[in-house]
Amino acid sequence: MAIEVRIPTILRTYTDGEKAVDGSGATLSALIDDLESNHPGIKDRLVEDKAGTPELRRFVNVYINDEDVRFIGSLDAELSDGDQVVVLPAVAGGAR
Amino acid sequence: MLTIDQATYDAIVAHAKRDHPDEACGIVAGPEGSDRPERLVEMVNAAGSPTFYEFDSTDLLALYKQMWDNDEEPVVVYHSHTATEAYPSTTDIGLANEPGAHYVLVSTREHGNNDGPVEFRSYRIVDGVVTEEEVSVVPALPEI
Numbered sequence: 625m626a627i628e629v630r631i632p633t634i635l636r637t638y639t640d641g642e643k644a645v646d647g648s649g650a651t652l653s654a655l656i657d658d659l660e661s662n663h664p665g666i667k668d669r670l671v672e673d674k675a676g677t678p679e680l681r682r683f684v685n686v687y688i689n690d691e692d693v694r695f696i697g698s699l700d701a702e703l704s705d706g707d708q709v710v711v712l713p714a715v716a717g718g719a720r
Numbered sequence: 721m722l723t724i725d726q727a728t729y730d731a732i733v734a735h736a737k738r739d740h741p742d743e744a745c746g747i748v749a750g751p752e753g754s755d756r757p758e759r760l761v762e763m764v765n766a767a768g769s770p771t772f773y774e775f776d777s778t779d780l781l782a783l784y785k786q787m788w789d790n791d792e793e794p795v796v797v798y799h800s801h802t803a804t805e806a807y808p809s810t811t812d813i814g815l816a817n818e819p820g821a822h823y824v825l826v827s828t829r830e831h832g833n834n835d836g837p838v839e840f841r842s843y844r845i846v847d848g849v850v851t852e853e854e855v856s857v858v859p860a861l862p863e864i
Contacts, residue, residue: 633793634817683815685777692777712780713817715763718743718772719801719809 627655627703630710638666647709652686653678653699655709670711671699683714721854722796722822722842724748728760729857733838735762736800736826740833743773744826748796749787756861757795757822765799772811773799796842798824805829806839808850816845822853 626646631639639645645663649655660667670686671678678699680686686693687710693701703709728748736744745765748757761783766776775783787793797818801809806827808816816823827839844851 632817634819685780687777687781690781692781694777710781710784712784714774714777714815715745715747715780715797715817716767716772716774716815717799717809717812718767718769719804720771720811 626705627707627709629655629659630708632712634713635666635669635711638663638669649703651699651703652680652688652693652697652701652709655703656699683716685712685714686710687712721856722757722824723755723856723858723861724757724796725861726857726859728757729840731760731762732798732824733826733840736828736838737831737833739765739800740828741770741802742768743770743800743802745773745775745799747783747794747798747821749790749792750795752791752793754864755795756864758861759792770802794818794821796824797821798826800826800828802828802832806841808843808845813845813848813850819844819846824855 627648628644629647630644647655647658649658656667656670670681670684672681680698688701688707743765746762749759750756763775763779765773767774806825823843823845825841842853842855
């Protein structure tokens with residue numbers, strides 16, 4: 625089962641410069657684990673541990689077929705073959 | 721050094737003044753690898769805050785998809801500080817995820833929404849290291 629994952633510039637150090645890689649998994653969580661097995665280190669940039677529960681990092685946006693995963697179950701969001709996943713770091717900041 | 725044309729410079733300043741006291745934000749896209757800030761895209765500050773800015777997640781995806789279709793990248797990422805100097809905050813540094821971009825900071829602390837000069841400064845932010853760079857405002861970008 626192949627899912628295309630678009631990788632942002634800042635994370636391409638983990639993908640040998642590739643802009644997109646293939647992964648697999650029935651959920652976003654499983655997909656990220658699959659990515660980690662081929663691109664060690666990438667998971668920690670996407671997921672953090674919140675009181676024992678893994679959560680998507682606050683300033684990382686992930687989209688499945690153009691839908692922000694935060695609205696469709698976050699790490700539990702379901703995936704199927706042919707889905708397109710995009711990872712984009714937030715563009716954010718502030719005076720403090 | 722950041723080389724930017726006068727019209728784009730003026731538009732960024734006008735955006736910052738218009739949105740004061742909230743932070744204004746946006747990008748200037750250009751052809752990949754060109755270092756030419758050609759296409760200004762004003763973004764909505766989804767945080768609507770005087771001390772924080774964030775692109776709306778849906779707008780962010782639409783913006784990047786458009787850039788990918790055009791073989792563009794964000795050459796400039798800009799935002800304003802409305803009560804403090806035009807220097808990247810700890811938050812700005814921690815969240816700077818475009819190592820190839822010029823991070824432009826505009827401070828409207830002196831004149832707010834009114835006419836008058838602003839601080840307009842540019843930085844590279846790579847792996848948490850901030851390097852200020854010269855800003856060269858030209859009548860028009862040089863012909864390719």
